[in-house]
Amino acid sequence: MANWSPYDNNGGTCVAIAGTDYCVIAADTRLSTGYSILTREHTKMCQLSDKCILASSGFQADIRALQKNLDAQHQIYQHQHSKKMSCPAMAQLLSNTLYYKRFFPYYAFNVLGGLDSEGKGCVFTYDAVGSYERVGYSSQGSGQQLLMPVLDNQLQAASPLLLPSQESATPLSEGEAVDLIMDVFASAAERDIYTGDAVEIVVVNAEGIKRQTMELRKD
Secondary structure: OOOOOOOOOOOOEEEEEEOOOEEEEEEEOOEEEOOEEEEOOOOOEEEEEOOEEEEEEEOHHHHHHHHHHHHHHHHHHHHHHOOOOOHHHHHHHHHHHHHHOOOOOOOEEEEEEEEOOOOOEEEEEEOOOOOEEEEOEEEEEOOHHHHHHHHHHHHOOOOOOOOOOOOOOOOOOHHHHHHHHHHHHHHHHHHOOOOOOEEEEEEEEOOEEEEEEEEOOOO
16 A cells, blocks of 8 residues: 555644643543544543653554653663652653654653652653653644644743843743633644543642543533
8 A cells, every 4th residue: 555654643632731739631532543533431640650740642553652651661760779760860761762763753642740859840842752841831743833823922931042041930820820721722622633532630739640531521
């Protein structure tokens, strides 16, 4: 077949927002191929440690392979160091893992969110071959172009070029950040056929991890 490809794009949208003492990570639950919906109840989240959540959009088979790889490497780290990996360390591991496969990449677009060693919210955003950056908020996936302008308008993070460097965390409260995520997903589901059904929202703070789900349009 002339147009055969080892990749598919199963769609979906991921978002993360870092606060001063929390991080909110969210993703929709629709898994598609072309104009077909494969399932309406697929999680795009993967809990890598107590304070670290990975949300991924792209090719589901590659995403699953990547998650298994990270989980195996994290278990080796725990045996060698007798502790769990911090979120910034996990961010570097994910970058290295993606870059190692740069000549036949994982077709996965990732947002990593959690708390750093000081208890502050952190978000790391990636391309498919491991280039990453710590930011105050980010989005990946099929609805990214719809969501990012709204997040830019509402959160207005300081330019990373400013010196001295500014705090990247948003001044929003945890509840306001969750409400904003609900609003942007409801908007994206109106226009993006690959985003819909429900949005899964995970809040990471000093108390632990909280999960909630909000229904989105099903068509």
